[in-house]
Structures are given as structure tokens and as C-alpha cells.
Amino acid sequence: MGNILAIETSCDETSISVIKNGDTILSNIIYSQIKHHKKFGGVVPEIASRMHAEKIHSILDLALQEANLDLDNIQNIAVTYGPGLEGSLLVGLTMAKTISSVKKIPLIGVNHLVGHIYAHFLSKKHPPFPFVALIASGGHTQLIEVQNHTKIKLIGETRDDAAGEAFDKVAKFLNLGYPGGPIIEKKAKEGNSNAIKFPKALLKEGFEFSFSGLKTAVIQTCNKNKNLKVEDICASFQHTVAETLKIKAQQACTFTKSSDLVLAGGVFANQYIISYFKNQLEPNHINVHTIPPVLCTDNAAMIGAAAHYMIKHNIYPKLPLKSTPNLKI
Template structure:
């Protein structure tokens, strides 16, 4: 009698992300094949306020979470009963926003009996590069830059991360948005500064770089933001028109210089020759080009996920959750969200 070849069991993970102002969900098969990824942005809501309003963000998550999850399941052509694991962002982020996604996932897990894991948002960004076909090997240095963080990690495995440096004040993305607001651009202003900078001269204005103590891997961007403000005020007092493109290009160059130099220093200190970028700011073309050149010059290899995987998304939470689950991560229905990353 002919034998029937048993098909390999495939694990389906539903990832849910609601740490700030985007509601996202994704379905991942095993740890490599993305079946769907859905996201709703709240930019149109927060633009008129010049930044994210936490209460409005959490209210919008309440309206969006069920439709977004249902759409992710529909696009993946699966039902909830097909899902083997729930992975949800537990922190860091805005508490009100986190509570929506985390409470929803816990309730879904309790009712459907599907295992659930709470994922650190930073772990998701660090591992987002593994959603691409070209994957790095461990260990590697990860620079994670967004509106909420600017941090450097050493990644030794899918679940082992060491924090090497972090921002002491404004994150890089936050500095971009604040300077954009200063120049009269709407929120979110980071992408607008990047576009304006393309027609400007990067060394037109000598904005300062804060290197902090010798060999420090920490960041500080508040002084740079103040330098831009002072430049604009000085030009206004002189009745000189602001050279917006040059300001954007010079400001962006200062941020990129600091991010690249600190990352290269971390790679040298740790004797690691693989570098990974993650977080929304890693979509910045200038940062990517400058980091690529420095890595080539120093014999390092750079891995950067596509822009859709750099910004907050459910897929990165799903892949981090898969590997956390494989390590027999403990989950309790009594657990709560947290505002600061536990990867310290």
C-alpha cells in the first residue's frame, strides 16, 4: 500500500502592534513567510496638533483593533481557529495605546485558548530584518532609531540583546519632528525634512555634534535642536530669509553623522562586523547611504529591512513572538504593559 507523505506542520502567528499611533496586525507562517500585514495610520488625526495626542491615539486604537485584525486574517486567507500563537506588543510605548492591543490579545487568548506572548517593541525592531530573504548572522550590532528611541544593541541570538547605548534626551526621530515643527512643517515632519534636504547643502551650516564622553555610545540631540532654533532666531533678527533646504540638509547631516559614528564605534568595541538598522528613522535615505559607505570602508556588512518593516508593524512583533515562544516564554493573564523597554 502506498504511503502518504506527511506534510510539515506550519505554525501561524498573529502579531498585534499598538504601541503608539498605528494599529497593526500581521499573520506570519513559521518565522519566515509573511502571509499578511495590515496597518492603519493616525497621522491625519494628530497632524493638526503637531504631534501624537495619547488619549486620541488610544481611542482610535479601540475603533481600529478589531477591523485591522480581521483584515489581516482575511488577507492571509485563514481563520482565528487556524492561528497557533498570538504575539502582542507589551511595551515600551504609550500606556493607553499599549493597553488596547495587549488587553485585546489577552482576551482573545483566554477565549480561544490560543497561547500568547507579550513582546518588547525593541525586540521587534531588532528582528525585523529577519523578515527579509537576506538575513544576518549573530552576533550583530543593531542601531534602532525612531521617534521614541535611539539605541544601540548587541544581538547574540533571537532572544538575547545587550543595550550598549541610548539617547539621554530626545530620540533622533523626535528631534526630526521638533525641528520640522520649528520650520513650519506639519506632523510627521521627519520625511519632509528628508525631502527638503535633497536640494540643500549638508555643510552649509555648522551645526554642533554632541559626542558626549570619550568612547560613549549614548546619544544626545537636544543641543542640536536648540542650535537650529538659535540659527533661525539669529537669521530672523538680521532680517535674512531662512534657507530652509540648507537648514534641513545641515541638521540631517549632523544627526546622521552621530548615528553612524556611534554605531561604527560600537562595532569596533565589540569586534563585530555585522550591522543592522531598524526603526522608522532607518528609512531615511541619507542615513542608509552614509551607513552603507562606512560599513564598506570598515569591512562591515550592513542589513536594512525595507521601509515597511522599519516603521511599527505587526510582522516584526510576530517574528519576535515566535522566537520568544520557542524559548518557552512565560505568559500570565495578570501581566501588564510597561512604558520603558525591558531590554536594558
């Protein structure tokens, strides 16, 4: 199938990658906009799209240079078309469509969430089918049943805040800065995860999540007790998120009779949460599949990997391809 040029601009990372045969990363250039959004405490859509437009051409040059290829050596182009910020998605789509039209290279649109799952296929050792995928990021928290490359089914998601969003909001309340995930993880290393018992919103209906109540509980607890150590708050909050995610994921594995769990999305760059999952689930005969942190957060390599298998199994989104901010799995 040759080389795929993949483009990812769904939120605040401008990323372009070249993937060979679906599992070999020839390049994976990622430009993070964190420093531009930090002072606002979150991603500003207008700034994000403008930064993508400013950086995407140089990122393309770097990706091709690192892969030691030019566009004549590209057989397919893959691009994220949703979900995400509409303006950001549009920048990546415009570049992908332009290259496709000028160079006469086939173009395929990829669901960003499916891409997170396929980050696990960027190696010679793939998770075996069937498996359950838990996607946890700043914008999404979802449980997915993956029977094979053509049967991917959403079985549960958050009703309100995503897990990563809860990290950001708690960090903002504690005046720790943005993004909240890595900051809270660092603070938590010096804290006691059993110091504060925060409530877990374990909704009885299926495999749905809720994290807004946990965020509120953190705020109320801190307002009632001004003497709490920030490190203990972070450690206890982080542990509660890990526990909530683990319980629902384990229930999903039991329900689907799957012994393999794939962890995907930026929240699983958190080493404490990964260790918690492995320590809790592997003794119960559930294999926990993880990947390096750089592949957990948004990147174009995962989009290229997903595209490889979509092309192989003749899975194409409906045309015309357009930015779809609320795209479902």
C-alpha cells in the same frame, strides 16, 4: 510552529499581522493615525488610544482575510506590551488576551524594541550573529549588542531626545508640519548638506547619544540668520543626525568586534541616512543591514517575527502580562 497572529498598538499605528514560520508575512495591515494627530504637531495619547479601540476589530478582520485564514488556523498570539503609550498598549493587550482566552490560543508578550530588531528576520537571509543593532525612532535611540537569540544587551542610548523626536521638533520649529522625518528628508533633497555646520553631541561616556543640543543649535542658528534657506537647514540637520548616529554605531561595532550593523526603527526609512551609513561603513568592513521602509516603522509583522524566536528558544515575559510603558530591553 505554524501561524502567529501579531498585534502592535504601542503608539499611533494600529497593526495586525499573520506570520507563518517566523519569516513569511501572510498579512501585515497597518492603520496610521497621522491625519488625526497632524494638527496637534505630535501624538495625543487620548486620541491614539481611542482610535486604536475604534479600528482594531476591522484591522483584525482585514489581517485574517488577507492571510486567507480564520482564528482556528492560528497557533500563537503575540502582542506588544511595552514600551509605548499606556492607553494604546492596553487596547492591543485587551484584544490579544480576549482572543487567547476565548479560542484557547497561547499568548506571548513582545518588547516593541526587540520587535524592531526582528524585522530583519522577516526574510530567508538573516543578519549573522553576533551583530550590533542601532534602533532609531521617534521615542528611542539605542545601541544593542545581539550575541544570539537569548543574549540581547543594551550598551548605549540617548540621554534626552530620540533622533526621530529631534526631526519632529525641528520640523515643528520650521513650520513644516508633522511627522518631521519624511518632510525634512524631502526638503533636504533640494538643499546643501554642507551649508551649515551644526554641532555633534558626541558624549565621551560610552555609547550614549544626545540630540537636544542639536535641536537648540538649529533654533539659535535660524534666529541669528533669517536668510537661511529651509532646504539647507533641513539638509544640514539631517546630515548631522546621520553623522552622529554613524560615529557611535561604528564605535560600538569596534568595541564589540562585530562586523555587522543592523539598522532598525522609523528613522531608517530615511534613504539619505541609509546611504550615508553604507557609504561610510562598508568600505571599513562593516556590513550594514537594512530593510524596506514599511518594516522600519511600527508594524505587527516584526512583533510576530520576534515572537517566533522567543517561542522557539523558550523566552517568555513574566506573568501576568500587563501594559508596561517604560519597558526596557
